[in-house]
Amino acid sequence: MIEAPGSTPASGPVRSVAKVLIDSSVPQLDRLFDYGIPDQWVDAAVPGVRVRVPLRSAGRVADGIIVEIASRGEYVGTLSELDSVVSPIRVLAPEVWALARRAADRAAGSATDIVRLAVPKRQVRVEAALLAAEQAPAVVTSPPAPIESYGVGVLESAIAGNERLAVDAVPLVREVHPADAESTWVGGWAVTMAAAAAATIAGRRSAILAVPDYRDQEQLHSALLDVLPGSQVVRLDARQSNPDRYRAFLRCLGDEPIVIIGNRSVVYAPARTLGLIALWDDGDPLHSEPLSPYVHARDAALVRQEQQSCALMFFGHSRSTEVERLVEIGWLRSVSPRPLQLPKVIPTAQQSSEDRLAAQARIPSTAWKIARTALETGPVLVQVARPGYAPRLTCADCQQTARCMRCEGPLLQKTARSVPACAWCGALAAAWKCQHCEGEKLRFVGVGTIRTAEDLGRAFPGIRIIVADGEHQVQAVGSGPALVIATRGAEPIAAGGYRAVLLLDGERMVARESLRVGEDCLRWWSNAVALAAGGAPSVLVGVGGALASTLVTWRHADYARSELADRRSLRFPPAIRVATVTGSVEAVEAAVAASGVSGIDVLGPVDLEPPLVRTILRFDYANGTDVAAALRSELIRSATSRRKRAGSRQGYAPATPNLRIRLDDVEPFLDS
Numbered sequence: 001m002i003e004a005p006g007s008t009p010a011s012g013p014v015r016s017v018a019k020v021l022i023d024s025s026v027p028q029l030d031r032l033f034d035y036g037i038p039d040q041w042v043d044a045a046v047p048g049v050r051v052r053v054p055l056r057s058a059g060r061v062a063d064g065i066i067v068e069i070a071s072r073g074e075y076v077g078t079l080s081e082l083d084s085v086v087s088p089i090r091v092l093a094p095e096v097w098a099l100a101r102r103a104a105d106r107a108a109g110s111a112t113d114i115v116r117l118a119v120p121k122r123q124v125r126v127e128a129a130l131l132a133a134e135q136a137p138a139v140v141t142s143p144p145a146p147i148e149s150y151g152v153g154v155l156e157s158a159i160a161g162n163e164r165l166a167v168d169a170v171p172l173v174r175e176v177h178p179a180d181a182e183s184t185w186v187g188g189w190a191v192t193m194a195a196a197a198a199a200t201i202a203g204r205r206s207a208i209l210a211v212p213d214y215r216d217q218e219q220l221h222s223a224l225l226d227v228l229p230g231s232q233v234v235r236l237d238a239r240q241s242n243p244d245r246y247r248a249f250l251r252c253l254g255d256e257p258i259v260i261i262g263n264r265s266v267v268y269a270p271a272r273t274l275g276l277i278a279l280w281d282d283g284d285p286l287h288s289e290p291l292s293p294y295v296h297a298r299d300a301a302l303v304r305q306e307q308q309s310c311a312l313m314f315f316g317h318s319r320s321t322e323v324e325r326l327v328e329i330g331w332l333r334s335v336s337p338r339p340l341q342l343p344k345v346i347p348t349a350q351q352s353s354e355d356r357l358a359a360q361a362r363i364p365s366t367a368w369k370i371a372r373t374a375l376e377t378g379p380v381l382v383q384v385a386r387p388g389y390a391p392r393l394t395c396a397d398c399q400q401t402a403r404c405m406r407c408e409g410p411l412l413q414k415t416a417r418s419v420p421a422c423a424w425c426g427a428l429a430a431a432w433k434c435q436h437c438e439g440e441k442l443r444f445v446g447v448g449t450i451r452t453a454e455d456l457g458r459a460f461p462g463i464r465i466i467v468a469d470g471e472h473q474v475q476a477v478g479s480g481p482a483l484v485i486a487t488r489g490a491e492p493i494a495a496g497g498y499r500a501v502l503l504l505d506g507e508r509m510v511a512r513e514s515l516r517v518g519e520d521c522l523r524w525w526s527n528a529v530a531l532a533a534g535g536a537p538s539v540l541v542g543v544g545g546a547l548a549s550t551l552v553t554w555r556h557a558d559y560a561r562s563e564l565a566d567r568r569s570l571r572f573p574p575a576i577r578v579a580t581v582t583g584s585v586e587a588v589e590a591a592v593a594a595s596g597v598s599g600i601d602v603l604g605p606v607d608l609e610p611p612l613v614r615t616i617l618r619f620d621y622a623n624g625t626d627v628a629a630a631l632r633s634e635l636i637r638s639a640t641s642r643r644k645r646a647g648s649r650q651g652y653a654p655a656t657p658n659l660r661i662r663l664d665d666v667e668p669f670l671d672s
Contacts (some may be wrong), residue, residue, distance in 0.1 A: 209266070219493065521543075595617060601618040
């Protein structure tokens with residue numbers, strides 16, 4: 001039985017009832033509450049509008065959203081009534097609520113938390129301007145050009161038939177000409193996604209395009225403006241100011257078909273006539289939501305596609321094991337370019353170079369010669385693992401990693417002349433002493449972007465050096481000769497493509513302890529190789545075996561298939577699902593006992609910071625619904641438990657520490 005907090009039992013039915021979702025992070029309030037509708041709000045109280053409702057304690061009122069209007073409620077009694085209707089705009093679309101509820105149930109979380117991501121905070125002035133504005137006329141667009149890279153009509157028919165595809169992106173850069181803007185160069189994947197969105201618009205349906213970060217979003221936006229008018233493209237992401245984000249959100253509520261682009265949370269954007277959801281590079285960790293209930297954009301897209309029967313496409317140069325699993329079970333169909341021009345990748349060992357300048361730059365002679373030749377005609381990309389000067393410092397005497405004397409974090413050095421500092425708290429290590437041998441001298445280990453730039457600058461005198469990393473954000477470079485030193489994921493686009501690409505620090509990247517190290521490295525390298533001009537060489541330094549073979553042959557699906565087979569034999573995700581349960585020993589034991597479904601593997605508990613422990617549960621996809629429901633119930637039971645705080649005037653307080661449950665959590669399998 002669901003009733004409003006503060007309702008008093010009485011006889012007699014309710015004439016009409018508003019079912020309200022209260023904006024609260026408390027898990028036990030993640031349900032719909034019945035409220036009566038006063039006569040003054042009968043016309044304004046409609047599904048999707050913001051309201052204020054009373055709560056039982058101390059006469060408080062809370063924010064909420066009406067999800068449904070019923071002729072009568074389930075509670076037989078006198079219901080509390082709505083306090084007020086805040087705005088007449090229906091901000092919570094029915095399809096978004098259905099998605100939030102199902103995604104939260106699958107992740108053992110609260111739908112309220114997802115709705116908070118989907119619906120931005122209200123901006124009164126933006127609402128007033130929208131209500132005062134006249135309805136914009138519908139935009140008529142010309143028929144889009146056919147998408148020929150995958151065969152004429154292949155992607156268009158998939159969109160019309162609401163198919164689900166895993167699309168291998170074209171590894172090239174292309175020039176686009178956005179309306180009222182200068183021409184620019186973007187990845188081939190952006191051109192294909194824009195063409196797919198244009199085909200969706202031509203069918204009078206909307207498209208949602210999700211990308212990991214702002215660099216990808218800029219490329220995609222430019223590609224879209226080359227094929228669609230700006231009025232049909234809406235950007236919705238966390239980098240926008242609150243008014244701009246809310247203004248863009250309100251545009252999504254209209255009936256006209258539009259293309260909505262943004263980062264991971266854009267998959268929750270309202271779109272009534274949704275025809276396509278497309279994700280670029282789903283293996284990028286930026287698609288993983290760091291806030292509860294931690295739903296990955298890929299999982300939210302899968303749920304929404306099933307609910308709204310639209311087309312779904314995952315684009316990428318490499319393929320994640322999650323997408324490969326969906327291909328193997330027949331949920332996705334794999335599509336590749338026809339014909340595919342294989343990038344020219346040259347693997348080479350990390351060895352001492354006979355050439356003096358190559359040795360000075362600490363790169364093999366093969367890589368140095370290729371870079372020297374390429375610099376005669378254009379820019380060269382050099383990808384490295386870490387930013388700064390020395391990514392890691394050790395004690396010169398005992399070789400132990402140098403740790404901060406304040407917080408035990410690792411020390412690093414950003415420039416050649418800077419004082420070493422802690423990577424965690426930023427404290428300077430001016431009077432540092434080794435905690436193992438009390439040595440006072442530091443030794444550089446590893447090479448970052450700054451030191452690489454210095455070394456290559458000496459090896460290629462007179463060549464312009466450009467550094468692109470987290471502190472030096474560069475999105476595009478020209479076609480002139482230049483050495484671009486970039487960290488993985490921060491590579492700028494070069495006009496016409498790079499004349500050569502050098503992939504350094506491969507051994508260091510592969511040596512990282514992580515379940516996903518193979519797919520991550522392939523994704524980093526493939527995205528960099530795809531920035532090269534057609535036929536330009538890419539040199540992979542210091543890596544061999546299956547990873548080098550995959551990059552040379554460009555058969556990423558085969559590697560993902562092999563990796564998935566290994567995960568299946570070891571019962572590692574994504575072959576199975578996992579849940580991490582964190583809290584006190586008693587709370588974790590109770591949660592594990594509550595999830596008692598046959599076939600569950602229990603790993604742990606493992607001690608964390610006292611008094612916390614963590615247990616990992618592994619289970620098959622078929623048991624996912626039951627496990628999620630059981631863990632969710634235990635989470636609510638734990639949250640509603642109270643214990644008396646000794647000597648406290650505030651009475652009962654929540655039991656601490658709180659129980660935390662996260663499904664499909666990959667953190668325990670990653671390098672800390």
